[in-house]
Amino acid sequence: MKNLWIFGVVLFVVLMAGTYAVVGDMMGDDIVNILTMAFAAIIVLVTILVVMKYIKQMKNDTASGELVDESWDGLREYNNDIPVGWAVSTILLMIWGMWYMTTGYPLNEYSQIGEYNKDAKISNDKIAKHFAQMSDTQKLKMGEGVFAVQCAPCHGPSGNGQENYSTGLLTAEDLTTRNMSKTYVSKVLHEGSNQLGYDGGMPDRFGLFNMNSGNLISDEEISVLSSYIANGFKDAVGSSEGRDIFTGTCISCHGAGLAKGAKGYKSYGVKPESDETGVEGYSTACEGEDCIGHGVSLVGPSLRDYNSCLVANLLKSGKKEGEIGVMPAFGDMLSMPQIKALSAFVAHGTDKEIEE
Numbered sequence: 001m002k003n004l005w006i007f008g009v010v011l012f013v014v015l016m017a018g019t020y021a022v023v024g025d026m027m028g029d030d031i032v033n034i035l036t037m038a039f040a041a042i043i044v045l046v047t048i049l050v051v052m053k054y055i056k057q058m059k060n061d062t063a064s065g066e067l068v069d070e071s072w073d074g075l076r077e078y079n080n081d082i083p084v085g086w087a088v089s090t091i092l093l094m095i096w097g098m099w100y101m102t103t104g105y106p107l108n109e110y111s112q113i114g115e116y117n118k119d120a121k122i123s124n125d126k127i128a129k130h131f132a133q134m135s136d137t138q139k140l141k142m143g144e145g146v147f148a149v150q151c152a153p154c155h156g157p158s159g160n161g162q163e164n165y166s167t168g169l170l171t172a173e174d175l176t177t178r179n180m181s182k183t184y185v186s187k188v189l190h191e192g193s194n195q196l197g198y199d200g201g202m203p204d205r206f207g208l209f210n211m212n213s214g215n216l217i218s219d220e221e222i223s224v225l226s227s228y229i230a231n232g233f234k235d236a237v238g239s240s241e242g243r244d245i246f247t248g249t250c251i252s253c254h255g256a257g258l259a260k261g262a263k264g265y266k267s268y269g270v271k272p273e274s275d276e277t278g279v280e281g282y283s284t285a286c287e288g289e290d291c292i293g294h295g296v297s298l299v300g301p302s303l304r305d306y307n308s309c310l311v312a313n314l315l316k317s318g319k320k321e322g323e324i325g326v327m328p329a330f331g332d333m334l335s336m337p338q339i340k341a342l343s344a345f346v347a348h349g350t351d352k353e354i355e356e
């Protein structure tokens with residue numbers, strides 16, 4: 001038996017020395033590594049002691065005691081009390097578990113999630129610093145790379161929306177054009193929208209007042225207006241009905257046409273505190289009548305084509321189910337530089353070559 005104890009001591013020393021030889025250089029002064037090593041030593045020591053105890057017991061003890069009545073395949077168990085050590089260990093484990101879940105986690109203000117978030121912040125800060133020094137062309141190329149990974153599976157490699165082979169319908173919106181379907185425009189006019197998160201947002205039909213008629217917009221006017229916007233702000237030949245309804249109802253938020261030769265710019269369409277989400281320089285100029293529907297800064301987005309801040313808001317919040325389906329929110333999946341670059345690329349045109 002003496003030799004067995006000597007073997008146990010030697011085994012303990014060898015196991016701990018081998019463990020330290022492998023991970024000792026990585027331990028440093030990290031409290032978690034030190035605790036892990038300490039508890040590993042305790043586990044090895046307890047294991048050796050328990051094994052020694054039962055080896056001794058098997059050599060010296062004889063079977064005795066009351067058997068239970070039940071028999072399994074001719075085998076019966078002794079009707080012994082629960083071992084004190086087992087009961088105490090279970091109770092202590094339950095107490096430790098409650099302490100750990102309430103006040104013990106994260107131990108010494110450490111957690112793997114916290115460590116990951118810390119490392120992620122360091123990496124994101126480096127990327128943001130590098131992004132600020134990139135040229136517009138480099139930002140567009142970065143956005144092109146993000147688009148290929150995150151957006152192309154649904155919107156297609158060039159952003160024109162891939163067709164479902166079984167139904168022939170688009171799997172996602174065509175990003176090469178801002179023209180919206182009449183059904184979608186009508187839905188927004190009826191139900192309202194708050195995609196950009198403004199206080200109040202766009203009202204539903206019971207908040208849309210036509211200044212030209214002096215009344216709330218009617219079902220017939222919604223139908224005409226939806227066709228006008230969906231057709232690229234064009235009325236039927238010889239008619240100006242859609243333009244008149246848009247002028248009386250929508251221009252205060254989405255932009256009016258200007259006098260011939262007058263120039264304007266498309267709105268970014270974001271709240272002031274969200275200005276940093278867009279990359280400036282990718283909202284093109286408009287002129288004269290073409291400015292109608294180009295949006296009003298900080299009030300309403302352009303209805304003609306995409307700009308970087310509108311795309312950034314869509315990326316962060318996602319898009320509720322419409323004609324095609326649900327677009328997930330990418331706010332927690334992409335860093336701010338990635339959102340900026342991707343928004344600029346979509347606003348620039350996913351089907352256009354990037355000029356060097």
